[in-house]
Amino acid sequence: MKFDCIIIGGGISGLTAGIRCAKEGLHTAIISSGMSALHFSSGSIDVLGYLDNTVVYKPFEALDTLTGTIAQHPYTKCGKPLIIEALQFFKQECETQNVYLFDNENLNHFHVTALGTLKPTYFSQRSVFNEDVYNRFKRMKKIVIINFEGYRDFHPQLAAAQLSKHALFANCEIVAKSIEMPQIQNLSRHPHEFRSIDIARIFEDEEYVYKIADAIRLAADGADFVVIPAFMGIHNFNQIHNIIQSRTRLLVYEVPTLPPSILGLRIDNALKSRFAQLGGVFVAGDKVVRAEIKDDVVQAVYTANHPENPLEAKFYILSTGSFFSGGMVSEFDNMYEPVFKLKLHFEPQRNKWYSPQFFYSHSHPFLEYGVVTDENLRPYDSKNNIIQNLYCSGAILAHYNPIREGCGSGVAISTAYKAANQIVSLYKLMR
Amino acid sequence: MIKLENISFDHCIKCTVCTIYCPVARVTHLYPGPKQSGPDTERLRIKNPELLDISLKYCSNCKRCEIACPSDVKIADIIQTAKWRYSKKEFRIRDFLLSRTDLMGTFGTLFAPVVNFFTHLGIVKYFLDLVFKIPKGRTFPNYASMTFKKWFKETRKYQNKYLEKVVYFHGCYVNYNYPQLGKDVVKVLNALGKGVIITKEKCCGVPLIANGYIKKAQEHGRHNIKVLSKALPDEKTKIVSASSSCSLALKHEYANLLELDNSPIAHNIAYITQYVLEEFENGNIPKLKPLTYTVAYHSPCHLERMGNVAFTIELLRKIPGLTVKILHSECCGISGTYGFKNEYYAISQAVGNELFKIIEEANPDFVVTDCETCKWQIEMNTKYRVVHPISLLAEAIE
Ligand SMILES: Cc1cc2nc3c(=O)[nH]c(=O)nc-3n(C[C@H](O)[C@H](O)[C@H](O)COP(=O)(O)OP(=O)(O)OC[C@H]3O[C@@H](n4cnc5c(N)ncnc54)[C@H](O)[C@@H]3O)c2cc1C
Ligand code: SF4
Ligand code: SF4
Numbered sequence: 001m002k003f004d005c006i007i008i009g010g011g012i013s014g015l016t017a018g019i020r021c022a023k024e025g026l027h028t029a030i031i032s033s034g035m036s037a038l039h040f041s042s043g044s045i046d047v048l049g050y051l052d053n054t055v056v057y058k059p060f061e062a063l064d065t066l067t068g069t070i071a072q073h074p075y076t077k078c079g080k081p082l083i084i085e086a087l088q089f090f091k092q093e094c095e096t097q098n099v100y101l102f103d104n105e106n107l108n109h110f111h112v113t114a115l116g117t118l119k120p121t122y123f124s125q126r127s128v129f130n131e132d133v134y135n136r137f138k139r140m141k142k143i144v145i146i147n148f149e150g151y152r153d154f155h156p157q158l159a160a161a162q163l164s165k166h167a168l169f170a171n172c173e174i175v176a177k178s179i180e181m182p183q184i185q186n187l188s189r190h191p192h193e194f195r196s197i198d199i200a201r202i203f204e205d206e207e208y209v210y211k212i213a214d215a216i217r218l219a220a221d222g223a224d225f226v227v228i229p230a231f232m233g234i235h236n237f238n239q240i241h242n243i244i245q246s247r248t249r250l251l252v253y254e255v256p257t258l259p260p261s262i263l264g265l266r267i268d269n270a271l272k273s274r275f276a277q278l279g280g281v282f283v284a285g286d287k288v289v290r291a292e293i294k295d296d297v298v299q300a301v302y303t304a305n306h307p308e309n310p311l312e313a314k315f316y317i318l319s320t321g322s323f324f325s326g327g328m329v330s331e332f333d334n335m336y337e338p339v340f341k342l343k344l345h346f347e348p349q350r351n352k353w354y355s356p357q358f359f360y361s362h363s364h365p366f367l368e369y370g371v372v373t374d375e376n377l378r379p380y381d382s383k384n385n386i387i388q389n390l391y392c393s394g395a396i397l398a399h400y401n402p403i404r405e406g407c408g409s410g411v412a413i414s415t416a417y418k419a420a421n422q423i424v425s426l427y428k429l430m431r
Numbered sequence: 432m433i434k435l436e437n438i439s440f441d442h443c444i445k446c447t448v449c450t451i452y453c454p455v456a457r458v459t460h461l462y463p464g465p466k467q468s469g470p471d472t473e474r475l476r477i478k479n480p481e482l483l484d485i486s487l488k489y490c491s492n493c494k495r496c497e498i499a500c501p502s503d504v505k506i507a508d509i510i511q512t513a514k515w516r517y518s519k520k521e522f523r524i525r526d527f528l529l530s531r532t533d534l535m536g537t538f539g540t541l542f543a544p545v546v547n548f549f550t551h552l553g554i555v556k557y558f559l560d561l562v563f564k565i566p567k568g569r570t571f572p573n574y575a576s577m578t579f580k581k582w583f584k585e586t587r588k589y590q591n592k593y594l595e596k597v598v599y600f601h602g603c604y605v606n607y608n609y610p611q612l613g614k615d616v617v618k619v620l621n622a623l624g625k626g627v628i629i630t631k632e633k634c635c636g637v638p639l640i641a642n643g644y645i646k647k648a649q650e651h652g653r654h655n656i657k658v659l660s661k662a663l664p665d666e667k668t669k670i671v672s673a674s675s676s677c678s679l680a681l682k683h684e685y686a687n688l689l690e691l692d693n694s695p696i697a698h699n700i701a702y703i704t705q706y707v708l709e710e711f712e713n714g715n716i717p718k719l720k721p722l723t724y725t726v727a728y729h730s731p732c733h734l735e736r737m738g739n740v741a742f743t744i745e746l747l748r749k750i751p752g753l754t755v756k757i758l759h760s761e762c763c764g765i766s767g768t769y770g771f772k773n774e775y776y777a778i779s780q781a782v783g784n785e786l787f788k789i790i791e792e793a794n795p796d797f798v799v800t801d802c803e804t805c806k807w808q809i810e811m812n813t814k815y816r817v818v819h820p821i822s823l824l825a826e827a828i829e
Contacts, residue, residue, distance in 0.1 A: 001745055002712060029741065034501035035448045193463060197451045259446045276757055281745070284760075285498030286738035305738035308698065309709065325501065 003029045003281075005423055006301060006313040008288045008339065009327065011036030013394025013412035014319035015271035016086075019093050020420035022278035026427055029311070030280065031303060033287035036268070037325060037395065037408075042256040043230070043263025044111050045101065045413070047087065047122035048075075049406020053361055055120050056406075059108055060084070072399035075407070077375050078414045086417030087410070091123065096277075097270035098238060100126050104134065112227065112255045114154055116145075116162030120406060125263060127232055127241045127254045133225075136251060142173045142223040146216060148199060149178045150192040153258040154229040177219040182211040196257045197265075199231045203240055213247040220250055230254040230262045237266060287326075291340050296385050301339070314430070315389050315423040318342075318371070318379070319416065322395040328370065335369060340390065342371045343380040345398035363404035370398035377419050391419035439505045443470035449496035449506055454762040455489055458781035462489035465496035468513075469506035476517050483517040489778065490514075491766035492641060493732040508687050515643045526642040526768075566776035572608045572807050579610035583629055586617060593626030597706070598662050598699075600655075600672040600681065603634050604803040615825035616673050616703060622717040622828045623710050630658040635680040638768050640688060652691045655681065660695035670696055673703040673821050675734035675801045676767065682737065702734070703821055704801070705742040711749055719827040721752030726823070727795035729758050729786065729809065731802035732766070743801055743820050750827050756793045761786040765808035780812070787812045799823060 005021045007014045010032030021028040048059040048066065056062040060080065067076040075083060091101045101123040102109075109129050110118040143163075145156040156176035164174045181194075181202070202208050220226050232254055233240040244252050256263050275282060289307065292299045300310035318339065320327030329338050330353075335346045346369040347353060353366040371379050377391045393415035395402065402408035443466070450456050450464035462468070468487040475482040487510050496506040579601055590596075597620050605613040617627050632655055636648035659670055659681075672678045682700045685693040710716075728747060730740040740760075747755045764783030769775050790798060790813050797816040798809055806817040 001708065001741060034503065035452075035499050036501070039448050039451075039501075040446065193467075195447050195450060197447065198456075198460075201457065260448055260451050265451065273759065276759070281741045283738055283741050285736060303738060306705075309705065 001029070001309075001311050003027045003311070003313040004427060005029075005315045005317065006031065006311055007317040007319060008032075008301065009036070009318065009320035009325070009394070009396075010272075010282060010284070011319060011321055011325065011394060011412065012038055012267070012271070012409055013321075013416040014317065015268075015275055016090060016093075016413050017317050017319065017393055017416035017420040018275045018280050018282075019271065019278060020089065020417060021423060022275060022280040024420075024424045024427070026424065028275075028280045029283060029313075030275065031283045031286055031288055031301075031311070033285065033304075033326065037321060038264040038268040039261055040259045041261055041264045041409070042111060042113070042119070042121070043125060043261055043265075043267055044119075044121040044128060044256075045087075045090070045123035045409040046120070046402075046406045047083075047108075047410035049108065049120035050404060053404075055108075057108055057120075058106075059122060060106060066405070070399065074377075074397050074400050074411050074415050077373070077377060078418050082418055082421070083410070083414045086414045087122070089417060090413045093274050094267065094270050097274050099266055099270040100238070102126050102128075102130050104129065109134070110168075112159070112163065112253070114159065114229070114255055114257055116159030118163075118166060118168070122410065125237075125254075125266065127230075127237060127252070128263065132251055133253060136224065140172050140224050142175065143169070143225045143227060144175050144177050144220050144223040145227040146177045146179055146219050147229065148194075148231075149180050151194055151199065151229070152192055153196060154255075156227075159227070159255070175223070177221075179212075179215045179219050182208050182215070195260065196229065196231060196262050197234075197260055199229075200234050200262045203231050203233045204236060209240055209243055210247065213244045216244065216252070217248040217250065220248065224251065226250050226252045227255055228252060229257045231257075232262075234262060234265060234269070288320075288339050293340070293381070293387065296381070297388050298340075298390050314427065315391070317416070317419050317423070318390060318392045318396060319394040319412075320396055322370065323366070325395070327396040330366075337371055337396070340379070340387065341382050342387075342392075343382060343384065345369055345372050363401050367401045367403055368399060371396050372398055376422055377415060391422065393419045439503065440470035440473040440509055442502045443500075443504045444502050445471075446501065449500050449504075452495045452499040454493060454495060454764070454782040454785075455491055455778060459489065459778050461778075462486060465490070465506045465510070469496070469509045470504055473509050473513065476513055480517045483513065485518060487513060488518070489775070491762075491764075491769040491775070491779070491782075493762050493766050494736040495732055495762060498735055505687065511640065511688055515645045518643075526772075566771070566773050572604070572803075574607055575610050577610065579606045579613040580629070582610055582614065583617075583627075586627075590617075590621075590626040590628070593621070593624060595625050596628050596664055596668055597625045598628045598630065598659060598668060598670040600632055600635070600659065600670055600677060601629060602632075602672060602674045602677040602803075604674060609803065612673060612819050612822060615819070615822040616671075618825045618828065619703075619707060619821055620671075623707065623715055628662050628664075630662045632658060635674075635677040636689070637676045637680050637684070640680075640684060641767050641769065645689070649689050649691060652680075652685045652689050652693070656685065656691065656693055656696055659699075663696075663699060666699075668699060669701045669706055670699045671701050671703045671706050673801070673819060674803060675702065675731045675737070675739070676804070678702045678739075679733040679737055702737065702739045702742065702801075704746045705739055707821075707824070708742050708746045708749070711746070716749075718829050719749075719751055719824075720829055722750055722823065722827050723752045724796045725754040725756065726797055726799045726818075727756045727758050727790055727793040727815075728820075729763065729790070729798055729800040729805060730760050731800055731805045732762050734801050735760060746824065747799065747820055750824060753823075753827075755799075756795060758786070758789050758793060761789065763805045763808040765804045767804050770804075770808060779808075783808055783812060790815060 004026040108120040160176040287304045394412040456464035633651040636651040639648035764779040770779035
């Protein structure tokens with residue numbers, strides 16, 4: 001098959017690049033072997049949460065410091081104006097699919113994690129953060145954290161205890177509660193077998209959502225603010241959030257749960273349907289295993305299901321993610337990028353890859369390993385030659401640390417946008 | 432003994448992503464979902480087959496879980512194997528008949544008018560429901576009065592005119608129920624300058640696997656591998672099929688599930704749209720007249736699993752004048768013989784509802800899909816006619 005642009009990897013980065021290319025009229029395909037990190041993420045988009053181990057409130061100011069000090073950082077290669085444009089683009093594209101992201105007027109905000117810690121982030125879905133939460137926060141007297149009886153992937157007591165320790169909540173009472181699942185027909189399974197997805201589907205059902213709202217109101221017992229695990233639907237989340245808030249007359253706030261993440265799933269759905277709407281071809285469940293390169297130009301890629309049928313394009317983007325998604329592979333004493341065998345940045349000695357403490361404040365060095373690129377995000381092959389028509393974006397890139405800097409999705413979106421921009425202008429020149 | 436190549440269950444990272452995408456788990460709480468029925472309980476079953484939880488019977492083998500899994504766990508294969516390896520097999524005349532597509536087909540085509548008349552009668556449906564546990568709401572595909580094979584006899588002599596050949600695995604459905612699709616395939620291949628070879632094939636085995644007749648399926652598999660490889664004039668010649676499930680069986684299930692050596696044919700098998708598209712891209716394009724329809728394309732589960740959907744979509748886009756609306760990928764619910772059984776009928780219908788809804792919303796002239804059972808299911812549940820992409824292409828060929 002022949003395309004203008006082939007993107008390998010359909011995570012947040014590959015999809016953003018795909019939408020940008022398809023929207024500009026390029027015949028674009030995304031090939032993705034399995035579901036991406038979005039299914040494990042909070043669904044909030046971190047741009048720059050920490051710098052020198054302190055929380056960042058003004059990400060675009062901190063960005064100047066960061067790009068001024070780390071020349072190799074993907075953000076430095078993108079530059080601030082492009083990053084801002086990329087984030088706006090992402091927000092608008094999500095809106096076309098009814099996912100509304102709240103950005104707190106260019107400041108970071110905190111979202112609550114399942115363990116009750118606070119994480120600085122840039123965009124959140126409106127059920128997680130919005131102006132009402134912001135405005136009412138200072139006057140808040142009582143917060144109730146609610147779980148559904150039997151659901152094992154969320155522990156409201158733990159979240160409440162952790163949250164109470166935080167200075168921001170010094171004047172606020174935080175209570176943990178549990179409510180019973182409404183009686184469901186044919187429910188032969190015990191709720192402890194339910195995962196977030198099962199409960200989110202119950203919320204989608206008109207028959208139950210009112211009963212759930214009533215149970216929440218009862219449990220709230222005079223609180224201003226109710227926190228529940230992110231169960232408020234997979235497709236009709238805006239409507240469900242409205243129903244529950246108007247029926248309880250409370251602010252209801254979602255926290256991301258253990259995987260599968262419903263908040264991440266909503267973004268994944270939105271980006272995929274947007275890409276399809278723009279005429280993009282998404283090949284799910286197939287893996288690119290090999291590439292053919294001639295004179296530093298990628299000629300074709302081949303997949304596991306079709307090892308003999310070339311997939312050809314003028315341009316390629318590699319957004320296969322980090323080790324977790326298979327974008328890079330580590331062996332006992334080696335690391336490599338499996339598709340193109342690209343030049344990587346990493347320490348050869350295994351004991352340098354990680355810190356002995358799991359929760360080390362400087363995070364683990366391996367998170368900074370990845371593909372080395374030029375300033376245009378083009379990678380080098382094993383002989384140190386730039387591959388002319390290949391760009392890299394997202395978690396596969398080296399020289400940034402998504403955990404320590406709190407910048408995972410921000411880098412994924414910005415680098416995707418930059419890669420796609422270059423392809424789009426070259427494509428237009430060629431025509 | 433666990434074979435080393437069968438430990439994909441051990442790659443499971445317990446992320447539950449598969450369960451999100453399982454259409455059966457979506458509609459019923461009776462089914463705990465792929466994670467639990469597949470990799471989770473596989474460990475227990477290996478220890479002690481008595482620990483089999485029979486709720487895994489609800490799996491329809493659509494394979495959507497495998498497409499979603501980030502760790503490449505062969506979830507549906509694990510579940511199918513467990514079904515026949517560990518569960519006690521009780522003989523059911525219905526399952527026997529539903530899985531013997533060649534036997535039923537031979538009978539059905541012989542007495543086509545009578546059989547078609549009876550299978551549409553309310554009283555017969557009532558009887559089937561009562562005795563065979565075949566849901567009375569289900570409509571049956573009609574049988575043709577002349578098999579594809581018989582028709583092909585007439586055209587065989589013309590096929591020799593062509594220098595280059597393609598082996599065509601037509602499958603039971605084309606032979607007994609819908610020879611027109613087979614004729615369309617022959618027309619398209621001829622228009623590309625290829626002569627068609629057909630063999631003494633047997634049912635690919637998919638319904639046998641689904642009903643637990645593994646030995647019989649292996650027998651069919653061995654036979655097909657033999658006759659198809661013998662029919663290949665040279666290494667390069669392709670074996671095409673226009674049924675997504677037959678292709679999946681020949682290419683994947685024979686090796687992965689039935690543990691047969693399909694290497695003599697594996698490299699030659701191509702799903703038809705992939706073969707035709709590649710010919711088009713190499714410049715071998717017959718003259719096409721514009722078709723000014725608006726169609727909705729539904730991607731069948733097994734075509735998705737083979738990573739072949741893009742080929743069909745790209746091929747449809749090559750037909751001038753055609754407007755193609757790509758439907759969001761959803762399972763139609765029938766999953767072969769699954770939707771023909773009382774105990775799964777309600778689930779099968781509930782699974783399909785999502786798809787029926789989006790078809791109605793798309794409001795096309797008709798629906799296009801690659802799979803025969805999807806066709807039955809969609810035609811039974813919506814007001815739309817369902818056409819195979821190759822039939823559409825055949826129509827565009829002057
Ligand atoms: C558990 C977890 C939680 C996170 N939480 C947050 C968060 O809350 N907020 C935030 O901002 N960031 C978060 N991040 C970081 C951020 O999500 C990632 O940096 C970002 O999602 C990376 O996106 P990506 O598209 O580059 O890669 P991925 O999302 O990893 O996607 C890569 C895709 O490529 C596919 N692929 C791999 N190899 C191949 C191949 N050879 N052929 C075809 N396809 C292939 C994979 O299957 C996968 O679908 C989190 C990351 C993880 C791992
Ligand atoms: S998607 Fe794969 S890795 Fe995740 S739970 Fe299912 S089988 Fe395990
Ligand atoms: S094959 Fe289909 S029905 Fe069976 S577990 Fe997987 S997704 Fe569910």
